[in-house]
Amino acid sequence: MQTRHRIIFQDSREMSAINDQSIDLVVTSPPYPMIKMWDEQFIEMNPEIALFLENGEYGRAFESMHLMLDDVWQELYRVMKEGALACINIGDATRTINSRFQLFANHVRIQRKFIDLGFDILPLILWRKQTTAPNKFMGSGMLPAGAYVTLEHEYILIFRKGNKRIFASAEEKHNRLTSAFFWEERNTWFSDLWDLKGVRQDINDRQLRSRSAAFPFMLPFRLINMYSVFGDTVLDPFVGTGTTSLAAMAAGRDSIGFEVDNNFSDLVKARTILGLPVLKKYNADRINNHLDFVRCRMKEKGDLKYINSYFGFPVMTRQEKELRLVFIKSVSEMENNCFTVSYFEDQSVKNLNFDELLPEHLDVDGQIQLNFIP
Numbered sequence: 058m059q060t061r062h063r064i065i066f067q068d069s070r071e072m073s074a075i076n077d078q079s080i081d082l083v084v085t086s087p088p089y090p091m092i093k094m095w096d097e098q099f100i101e102m103n104p105e106i107a108l109f110l111e112n113g114e115y116g117r118a119f120e121s122m123h124l125m126l127d128d129v130w131q132e133l134y135r136v137m138k139e140g141a142l143a144c145i146n147i148g149d150a151t152r153t154i155n156s157r158f159q160l161f162a163n164h165v166r167i168q169r170k171f172i173d174l175g176f177d178i179l180p181l182i183l184w185r186k187q188t189t190a191p192n193k194f195m196g197s198g199m200l201p202a203g204a205y206v207t208l209e210h211e212y213i214l215i216f217r218k219g220n221k222r223i224f225a226s227a228e229e230k231h232n233r234l235t236s237a238f239f240w241e242e243r244n245t246w247f248s249d250l251w252d253l254k255g256v257r258q259d260i261n262d263r264q265l266r267s268r269s270a271a272f273p274f275m276l277p278f279r280l281i282n283m284y285s286v287f288g289d290t291v292l293d294p295f296v297g298t299g300t301t302s303l304a305a306m307a308a309g310r311d312s313i314g315f316e317v318d319n320n321f322s323d324l325v326k327a328r329t330i331l332g333l334p335v336l337k338k339y340n341a342d343r344i345n346n347h348l349d350f351v352r353c354r355m356k357e358k359g360d361l362k363y364i365n366s367y368f369g370f371p372v373m374t375r376q377e378k379e380l381r382l383v384f385i386k387s388v389s390e391m392e393n394n395c396f397t398v399s400y401f402e403d404q405s406v407k408n409l410n411f412d413e414l415l416p417e418h419l420d421v422d423g424q425i426q427l428n429f430i431p
């Protein structure tokens with residue numbers, strides 16, 4: 058099995074490299090309007106925004122920034138297949154202009170545009186990024202009425218284009234079954250509150266680091282596993298440091314990323330090639346977490362009803378019987394910014410009988426060691 062990944066260093070307001078109705082899932086995080094770190098980039102695309110900000114016309118600045126994003130959302134509608142989902146991570150902004158403090162509700166403005174374009178809104182996820190910093194409170198301290206509630210969350214907005222996706226043929230149905238996730242993962246992932254830590258930016262170039270605003274790997278990784286199947290193509294029109302592409306590699310999906318800032322090119326390559334050992338770890342972690350879950354559950358409630366036909370370990374439901382996970386073997390760059398990822402052949406990870414696994418494949422802490430893959 059192989060997957061393909063392309064990063065295109067172009068403005069995603071026009072994605073002519075992508076055919077109409079060819080994308081199965083979008084996972085992305087745009088630059089956030091009215092957050093200072095993105096002003097410069099919005100101004101580069103529309104210099105009028107600088108004047109609006111200088112003159113305190115923040116309503117017009119906010120709207121102009123969103124008009125730029127609107128063009129990308131419109132392109133998404135063109136390239137997405139019927140039934141495909143778009144997951145947009147966005148935070149609101151707070152800003153004081155001319156001594157007036159206020160919230161700029163980016164998530165509301167984006168939802169409005171998606172409705173206008175014809176998407177359906179699905180229930181959203183609140184990504185809680187709690188901070189313990191004492192200076193997190195804003196405003197007049199302990200004195201009423203000028204203190205403000207702290208913004209400690211971002212949104213993952215979820216939209217669907219058209220009708221629900223249909224898996225019609227026997228092959229499509231089987232592929233969907235192999236792409237299943239674990240019962241206990243469903244219970245966490247499909248909660249509307251995610252408590253994921255933000256990422257420390259491990260980027261040497263300080264300027265680039267301050268501009269990257271990467272989301273944590275688990276964010277696109279979960280969404281890709283929740284909303285796509287093996288063989289699908291995932292698009293990120295604001296790919297930055299390439300986190301969505303890496304998550305697609307680990308999950309065994311194809312991906313396309315667009316990024317307007319060429320300076321990210323070397324970083325994306327380094328993260329892809331050098332990050333391989335880390336990338337391999339995520340699906341092994343999923344198995345370890347599942348085995349931990351199984352041990353606890355069996356202790357409390359006795360044997361589980363079903364056995365996964367591929368790995369040989371117990372699972373909670375019939376829907377997990379055909380579940381498969383892929384294990385990355387190697388990543389190679391085919392041509393500039395196009396990567397091919399190879400995975401271990403079926404036989405090498407097959408039939409990991411739950412009992413046999415214990416002595417041979419686990420380390421002293423009971424964690425699966427990756428070297429069980431030859």
Ligand SMILES: C[S@@+](CC[C@H](N)C(=O)[O-])C[C@H]1O[C@@H](n2cnc3c(N)ncnc32)[C@H](O)[C@@H]1O
Pocket residue numbers: 067068069070085086087088089098268269270271272294295296297298299300301315316317318
């Ligand atoms: C919030 S960051 C995305 C970070 C990314 N999720 C990651 O994990 O690295 C937004 C990115 O969009 C890029 N960008 C802004 N406008 C763009 C456009 N019109 N086309 C393509 N990329 C754009 C910025 O350069 C920035 O890298």
